[in-house]
Amino acid sequence: MHGEFHTIKFVDDLCDGHMHCMRVCPTQAIRVRNQKASLLDDRCIDCGECVRVCPNNAIIAMTSSFKDFSKFKYTIALPSPAFYAQFGKDTTPSLILESLKKIGFNDVYDVACASEAVSIAIQEYLDTNKSPRPLISSFCPAIVQLIQIRYPNLLDHLIPIESPMEIAAREAKNLKMKETGLKASEIGAIYITPCPAKMLSIKNPLRKKHSFIDGAIAMRDIYPTLLQTISQSNGNHDIKDIQGLGLGWPIVGGQVACLKAEDCFAVGGLTDTVRILEDIENDRLKDIQYVECHSCPTACVGGTLTVENPYIARGRVLRMVEKYGLIPCQNREKIRGLYQKNFFSLIGKISPHPVQPLDEEISRAIEKMQKKQDIHDKLPKIDCGACGSPTCLAFAEDVVLERVMLDDCIFVAIKKFEKLSSDLLETVLRHSEKINSNIKMITS
Amino acid sequence: MDNTFLQTFKIQGGNIYNAGKASTEIKAILKQLGINARIVRRVAIASYEAEMNVVMYAKQATLTFEVSPSQISIIVDDEGPGIPDVSLAMQEGFSTATREMREMGFGAGMGLPNIKKNSDYLKIESVIGKGTKVIITLNVN
Numbered sequence: 001m002h003g004e005f006h007t008i009k010f011v012d013d014l015c016d017g018h019m020h021c022m023r024v025c026p027t028q029a030i031r032v033r034n035q036k037a038s039l040l041d042d043r044c045i046d047c048g049e050c051v052r053v054c055p056n057n058a059i060i061a062m063t064s065s066f067k068d069f070s071k072f073k074y075t076i077a078l079p080s081p082a083f084y085a086q087f088g089k090d091t092t093p094s095l096i097l098e099s100l101k102k103i104g105f106n107d108v109y110d111v112a113c114a115s116e117a118v119s120i121a122i123q124e125y126l127d128t129n130k131s132p133r134p135l136i137s138s139f140c141p142a143i144v145q146l147i148q149i150r151y152p153n154l155l156d157h158l159i160p161i162e163s164p165m166e167i168a169a170r171e172a173k174n175l176k177m178k179e180t181g182l183k184a185s186e187i188g189a190i191y192i193t194p195c196p197a198k199m200l201s202i203k204n205p206l207r208k209k210h211s212f213i214d215g216a217i218a219m220r221d222i223y224p225t226l227l228q229t230i231s232q233s234n235g236n237h238d239i240k241d242i243q244g245l246g247l248g249w250p251i252v253g254g255q256v257a258c259l260k261a262e263d264c265f266a267v268g269g270l271t272d273t274v275r276i277l278e279d280i281e282n283d284r285l286k287d288i289q290y291v292e293c294h295s296c297p298t299a300c301v302g303g304t305l306t307v308e309n310p311y312i313a314r315g316r317v318l319r320m321v322e323k324y325g326l327i328p329c330q331n332r333e334k335i336r337g338l339y340q341k342n343f344f345s346l347i348g349k350i351s352p353h354p355v356q357p358l359d360e361e362i363s364r365a366i367e368k369m370q371k372k373q374d375i376h377d378k379l380p381k382i383d384c385g386a387c388g389s390p391t392c393l394a395f396a397e398d399v400v401l402e403r404v405m406l407d408d409c410i411f412v413a414i415k416k417f418e419k420l421s422s423d424l425l426e427t428v429l430r431h432s433e434k435i436n437s438n439i440k441m442i443t444s
Numbered sequence: 445m446d447n448t449f450l451q452t453f454k455i456q457g458g459n460i461y462n463a464g465k466a467s468t469e470i471k472a473i474l475k476q477l478g479i480n481a482r483i484v485r486r487v488a489i490a491s492y493e494a495e496m497n498v499v500m501y502a503k504q505a506t507l508t509f510e511v512s513p514s515q516i517s518i519i520v521d522d523e524g525p526g527i528p529d530v531s532l533a534m535q536e537g538f539s540t541a542t543r544e545m546r547e548m549g550f551g552a553g554m555g556l557p558n559i560k561k562n563s564d565y566l567k568i569e570s571v572i573g574k575g576t577k578v579i580i581t582l583n584v585n
């Protein structure tokens with residue numbers, strides 16, 4: 001289904017047609033018409049690059065707010081491990097978790113530990129499964145959507161393992177149900193998210209009808225309150241130290257660092273990810289076992305809803321891994337056992353969502369493609385964007401699909417006016433000559 | 445007559461930086477035409493291998509890409525050394541790649557066999573000292 005749900009929203013009243021968003025959109029999903037930006041639903045992958053650059057804050061990420069959680073009798077906060085890197089070096093993960101309880105959550109659950117478990121599951125999958133290589137990580141929802149839309153060929157390469165966020169939420173809920181006697185629907189699992197894309201897998205899970213996460217609150221929304229609570233704390237906490245390699249997951253290479261397989265690598269940012277996906281599609285990387293892909297150049301620590309400079313945050317993650325990462329938080333044999341019972345498996349299949357073709361009927365699509373090329377040949381090919389389409393080629397397509405008129409291109413319009421004015425001038429001259437000679441005839 | 449779409453691409457020999465650009469564009473076009481994903485993948489592999497052969501061995505080439513509702517064809521016509529023994533070159537693992545090429549991950553001797561595997565029809569015409577013409581076609585249905 002196209003356009004069913006996106007995690008970003010354009011607010012028309014705030015937009016004044018600056019075009020920053022249109023220029024950065026990696027899938028060319030934004031158009032600016034009549035000085036308002038709008039989204040082509042079937043192309044958006046919810047990466048949030050537009051949210052970052054809008055000078056008017058006219059693009060909002062649709063995350064949850066505290067009042068959405070009042071319907072739950074019991075709430076559990078699950079911060080993305082990237083959250084631990086948003087604070088100074090004296091603020092330990094355990095202190096952050098403790099402070100989340102102080103600001104109103106009934107309990108907290110560490111996702112980094114689930115990340116370590118998922119890493120072991122990935123290794124098991126690599127060791128025991130013969131599916132097409134390289135396998136591609138399926139934990140960045142924007143990347144999964146990019147593959148659904150532009151690389152449906154590569155869907156069998158996505159590793160069919162559940163994300164740490166979901167595994168942690170399921171565990172946390174089961175634990176609390178046993179402990180409190182409450183029903184699943186009465187317990188709210190709230191993710192503290194670095195990006196709007198995670199919201200996508202919560203509201204619109206890829207394959208299941210249901211996610212174990214009930215809401216996601218933006219890091220930047222919760223940060224000020226939490227910082228205040230942390231600064232007032234005496235540093236003591238009851239929660240035991242957070243450990244394990246899972247702490248490294250929010251940076252580029254964090255997943256790969258947990259794997260034993262040699263032929264793996266990590267890539268951050270959509271430009272480089274697209275290059276890798278193109279190579280995989282061309283069958284160039286068959287010797288690689290696993291590719292970790294992130295939509296954000298610095299992975300989750302640089303998500304659009306984070307607070308800290310991503311490079312500073314990355315440095316903190318590296319130090320945390322040095323300090324706490326070497327002590328495992330999971331028992332490998334136990335995780336292997338769970339893996340064999342399909343504890344980590346994704347259910348169902350991730351379906352393709354290819355971009356709408358130029359026409360449903362192939363012969364007409366070919367005709368339109370030829371027309372698109374002919375139009376493109378008439379354009380200046382400088383991708384100025386003044387027409388409100390990101391490139392001349394995108395504009396040619398918009399003309400073919402009748403979204404705009406050819407002379408919405410300022411260069412085409414100028415040529416048209418030049419032609420019109422020279423025609424007009426010629427007509428005027430011809431007529432004035434005629435009139436002059438007529439006058440001469442009358443007066444002579 | 446059926447509608448056809450035609451586009452030509454220039455490929456420069458030795459230009460590793462731009463290698464694969466034509467195949468990337470071809471893929472994008474096929475996806476926009478709504479061609480089945482499995483066929484797009486086969487075209488991608490075949491055209492990429494053909495393009496890489498030019499980049500590796502030839503001086504330059506013209507790639508002509510044509511698509512009709514029933515057929516996709518890719519013709520790569522290069523100015524290059526030519527292939528002395530086409531049937532030998534078609535064997536898996538046969539390669540004349542240099543060490544440098546292999547270090548870049550090419551030259552495993554799978555180029556032409558891979559094209560054959562991913563096309564419905566393949567014809568290679570080669571004249572020593574002049575060049576090679578590779579004709580690849582795939583059925584759309």
